[in-house]
Amino acid sequence: MSYSFISPRDEKELKEEISAPGSFTMSGGTDLLVKIRMGKISPQKIVSTSKISTLHFIDENDDEIVIGSTITHAELLEYKPLREAFPVLFDAIYTIGSPQIRNRGTLVGNVMNASPAGDGLLALYLLDAKIEISNGDAVNIDEFVVSPGRTILPKGEYVKSIHIPKSKWDHHYFEKVGQRNSMTISIVSIGWLIKCGSEAIENLRIAFGSVAPTILRLKDVEKFSKGKKIDEKFVHVVSDMVKERVNPIDDVRGSAQYRKKLCSNLMYRMVEEGIKC
Amino acid sequence: MLVRFNLNGEEIESEVRDDERALDFLRRIGMKSVKEGCGEGECGACTIIVNGRNVVSCLMLAPELDGTEVWTTEGLSFKNELDPIQKAFVDEGAIQCGFCTPGMVMSAKALLMKNPQPTVEEIKKGMEGNLCRCTGYFKIIEAVKKAADEN
Numbered sequence: 001m002s003y004s005f006i007s008p009r010d011e012k013e014l015k016e017e018i019s020a021p022g023s024f025t026m027s028g029g030t031d032l033l034v035k036i037r038m039g040k041i042s043p044q045k046i047v048s049t050s051k052i053s054t055l056h057f058i059d060e061n062d063d064e065i066v067i068g069s070t071i072t073h074a075e076l077l078e079y080k081p082l083r084e085a086f087p088v089l090f091d092a093i094y095t096i097g098s099p100q101i102r103n104r105g106t107l108v109g110n111v112m113n114a115s116p117a118g119d120g121l122l123a124l125y126l127l128d129a130k131i132e133i134s135n136g137d138a139v140n141i142d143e144f145v146v147s148p149g150r151t152i153l154p155k156g157e158y159v160k161s162i163h164i165p166k167s168k169w170d171h172h173y174f175e176k177v178g179q180r181n182s183m184t185i186s187i188v189s190i191g192w193l194i195k196c197g198s199e200a201i202e203n204l205r206i207a208f209g210s211v212a213p214t215i216l217r218l219k220d221v222e223k224f225s226k227g228k229k230i231d232e233k234f235v236h237v238v239s240d241m242v243k244e245r246v247n248p249i250d251d252v253r254g255s256a257q258y259r260k261k262l263c264s265n266l267m268y269r270m271v272e273e274g275i276k277c
Numbered sequence: 278m279l280v281r282f283n284l285n286g287e288e289i290e291s292e293v294r295d296d297e298r299a300l301d302f303l304r305r306i307g308m309k310s311v312k313e314g315c316g317e318g319e320c321g322a323c324t325i326i327v328n329g330r331n332v333v334s335c336l337m338l339a340p341e342l343d344g345t346e347v348w349t350t351e352g353l354s355f356k357n358e359l360d361p362i363q364k365a366f367v368d369e370g371a372i373q374c375g376f377c378t379p380g381m382v383m384s385a386k387a388l389l390m391k392n393p394q395p396t397v398e399e400i401k402k403g404m405e406g407n408l409c410r411c412t413g414y415f416k417i418i419e420a421v422k423k424a425a426d427e428n
Contacts, residue, residue, distance in 0.1 A: 002296055003295060003296045004295045004296075005278065005295035005296065005338055005340045005341075007340065007341070007343075028336075029336055029337065029338070029341075030318055030336050033298075033318075033335075033336045033337075033338070034317045034318060034336065037316060037317060038317075046296075046338070048338075048341065050341065074330065097318070097406065098321065098405050098406025098407075099330075099331055099384065099387070099388075099402075099403060099406050100318065100321060100324055100331050100332050100333045100384070100406040101318060101333070101336075101406065103330040103331060103332050104332050104333075104336065104337070181405070182405035182406065183319055183405070183406065
């Protein structure tokens with residue numbers, strides 16, 4: 001374990017540094033430094049983004065919020081408009097790690113880590129976020145993340161920001177099932193957004209974490225739910241659909257069978273939460 | 278690499294290795310309150326305050342300290358007088374083996390700097406990144422509450 005460390009002052013210098021072979025880009029380091037310690041990666045050079053002022057911003061307009069790549073989880077939670085505009089993102093980030101982790105970790109880091117259990121990532125899938133890359137491309141989050149730890153980010157490029165379009169929802173929900181509340185990696189996580197029409201669902205988005213190689217949006221369940229009324233009968237049907245569609249594996253945190261059962265059982269939260277539509 | 282930063286109120290200039298953790302560096306220059314527990318950000322024993330925020334020094338590189346303001350437990354007491362948080366930990370019996378204590382104290386300090394009058398729930402949330410294997414959580418929460426009351 002021996003590597004050099006550099007902290008570029010601007011994006012031009014960043015781009016030069018990260019194009020070298022064996023270099024790894026680091027923002028908060030809360031995942032990267034653990035991976036190095038575990039021997040999963042052996043960088044020759046670590047390039048920190050933390051001192052680049054042009055990547056440290058939160059912008060908002062009528063249509064979207066744009067989150068710069070060095071914005072930490074704690075800074076997002078302290079950004080007052082977030083909770084009202086994107087409550088599901090707020091709730092997801094609130095559960096990440098601990099204050100110490102949220103003070104260093106960034107939302108872009110959560111995306112780049114591309115964990116199927118990523119809490120912030122699940123909210124970004126629900127909100128149809130787009131990732132802005134340094135080459136000018138903007139890529140939908142579900143196309144950006146490929147598999148555990150892998151994204152389509154080309155070598156020598158970096159993520160500039162995350163764009164989240166504003167959308168109005170009547171209900172939101174996020175829950176992760178783990179062994180404890182803090183510092184836990186989810187066995188299964190779930191989130192949804194619901195917009196009610198007159199006595200029926202007008203629009204529903206639903207996503208699961210830790211049940212597939214990436215966060216999983218169940219678009220056919222979303223389509224099926226349109227125009228349906230939320231009652232026990234509906235949840236019963238949807239719960240069966242969910243069980244068939246999630247594709248978890250056995251690992252140290254839980255068995256595939258247990259995870260499937262959890263996913264379908266978590267759907268009953270819609271009734272428990274007393275959502276009327 | 279040469280780093281310049283403020284440690285416990287004093288300007289410091291020191292050579293660090295690029296791949297040295299802030300934890301190892303701080304211990305090397307005598308800050309022995311900074312403990313290594315898990316070494317992967319789970320336990321909080323190596324918690325320090327950097328630019329007003331509590332972070333785990335095992336997941337931070339020493340070169341990243343450059344230009345920052347850092348506090349460790351060594352810097353809390355002033356002229357042999359304990360910080361109110363340290364005093365509350367002693368008074369409430371919130372210390373058993375003591376290994377987690379400096380990290381606990383630094384997280385409590387960061388919490389009270391941001392939120393001088395936290396509720397019990399806010400204390401639990403603020404301290405969720407610090408583990409105590411002697412399971413003294415009840416007394417630790419009491420100590421933070423007491424320190425807040427005396428603020």
